[in-house]
Amino acid sequence: MKIAVLSRNSHLYSTRRLVEAIKAKGHEARVIDHLKCDLTIEPTGPKVHYMGEVLDDIDAVIPRIGASVTFYGTAVVRQFEMMGVFSTTYSQSIVRSRDKLRSLQLLSGAGLPMPRTAFTNYSKEERSLVDHVGGAPVIIKLLEGTQGLGVVLAETRKAAQSVIEAFHGLKARIIVQEFIKEAKASDLRVFVVDGKVVGAMKRTGQEGEFRSNLHRGGKAEVVKLSRLEKSVAVKAANAMGLSVAGVDILQSSRGPLILEVNSSPGLEGIERATGVDIAEQIVAYIERNQPKKKGTISKLKA
Incomplete structure (x- = not known):
C-alpha cells in the first residue's frame, strides 16, 4: 500500500x-503537507493536487492536522475520503474534537463522566457560571486552546469573575470547569487505537503548575490503568468517532473524569514513557481495515 502522512513537518x-x-511493514510512505494541497471538484470527481501532480494513487492517509489549520486540513482529509481513500481519522471527527464545547456535549450525551462544566454567551453571568460548577477554585478554558495554552486556574470567586470578564471583553469563547483538587496537577493520557487501549502514561505538572502538559514542562511515567479507566477511555473515543485518539483523564474521588479527547495525539511522550510502538499499532489498524476501492464515496455521519 501507499500510505500518506498528512503533516506539515517531516522532521x-x-x-x-x-x-x-509504514516502511517497516513493507508499505510505501509519503509525507504530504496538507496546506500545499489544492482541491478540485469536477463532474469527473474530486481530486487532490500536490506539488504539480494529482494524488490518485494513495491507498490510506494518516492525518496529523494541527489545531491552527483545522479548517483547511480537514477539507483535505474530506477530499481524500470522497475519493474513497481510507483515513485513520475521519474529517468530521477531527472537527468535533477541536470544539471543546461540542466534544463535552457528545461525551455527556454518551453518559460519560467529566468535570462539571458551564458555558454562556451572556457577559453578565460570571457569578452564575462559577456557581454552576460548584464554586471557586475553577478552571477557565478558551474553546480553541491547545497544549495547555488558554487555560487559567482562578483560585477565588473574585479572580474567576475578573478572568471571565476579561475573556468576554475580548469576545473570546470560554468554558468554566470545576477544579479537581485531588488530581494534584496530574492526568492520564490514554492512547486508543481501533477500539483498544494500546498505551497509557501519567503526566504530572512542574511544581507550582496546575497543567500537566508535557509541552508545559510536565513529566511522564508509565501507569497501569484500572478496568474502569480503560473502559471510559475507549467509550470516549467511540463517542467522538475516533479510531485513533489520545484521551485525557483526571483521577478524582468520584472516579475517572474525561478531560479531553485528542484527534492528533503526539507519539513522542507516550512511546518514550511506555516503550510501546504506537506508530506500528496505527499502521496495523490500516492493514486490518483494507482501504476501500477508489471512487467509493465515504458515507460519514454529519
Whole structure:
C-alpha cells in the first residue's frame, strides 16, 4: 500500500515514527503537507493536487492536522475520503474534537463522566457560571486552546469573575470547569487505537503548575490503568468517532473524569514513557481495515 502522512513537518517525532512504521511493514510512505494541497471538484470527481501532480494513487492517509489549520486540513482529509481513500481519522471527527464545547456535549450525551462544566454567551453571568460548577477554585478554558495554552486556574470567586470578564471583553469563547483538587496537577493520557487501549502514561505538572502538559514542562511515567479507566477511555473515543485518539483523564474521588479527547495525539511522550510502538499499532489498524476501492464515496455521519 501507499500510505500518506498528512503533516506539515517531516522532521517531527510523530511524523518520523509513522513513516518508519509504514516502511517497516513493507508499505510505501509519503509525507504530504496538507496546506500545499489544492482541491478540485469536477463532474469527473474530486481530486487532490500536490506539488504539480494529482494524488490518485494513495491507498490510506494518516492525518496529523494541527489545531491552527483545522479548517483547511480537514477539507483535505474530506477530499481524500470522497475519493474513497481510507483515513485513520475521519474529517468530521477531527472537527468535533477541536470544539471543546461540542466534544463535552457528545461525551455527556454518551453518559460519560467529566468535570462539571458551564458555558454562556451572556457577559453578565460570571457569578452564575462559577456557581454552576460548584464554586471557586475553577478552571477557565478558551474553546480553541491547545497544549495547555488558554487555560487559567482562578483560585477565588473574585479572580474567576475578573478572568471571565476579561475573556468576554475580548469576545473570546470560554468554558468554566470545576477544579479537581485531588488530581494534584496530574492526568492520564490514554492512547486508543481501533477500539483498544494500546498505551497509557501519567503526566504530572512542574511544581507550582496546575497543567500537566508535557509541552508545559510536565513529566511522564508509565501507569497501569484500572478496568474502569480503560473502559471510559475507549467509550470516549467511540463517542467522538475516533479510531485513533489520545484521551485525557483526571483521577478524582468520584472516579475517572474525561478531560479531553485528542484527534492528533503526539507519539513522542507516550512511546518514550511506555516503550510501546504506537506508530506500528496505527499502521496495523490500516492493514486490518483494507482501504476501500477508489471512487467509493465515504458515507460519514454529519
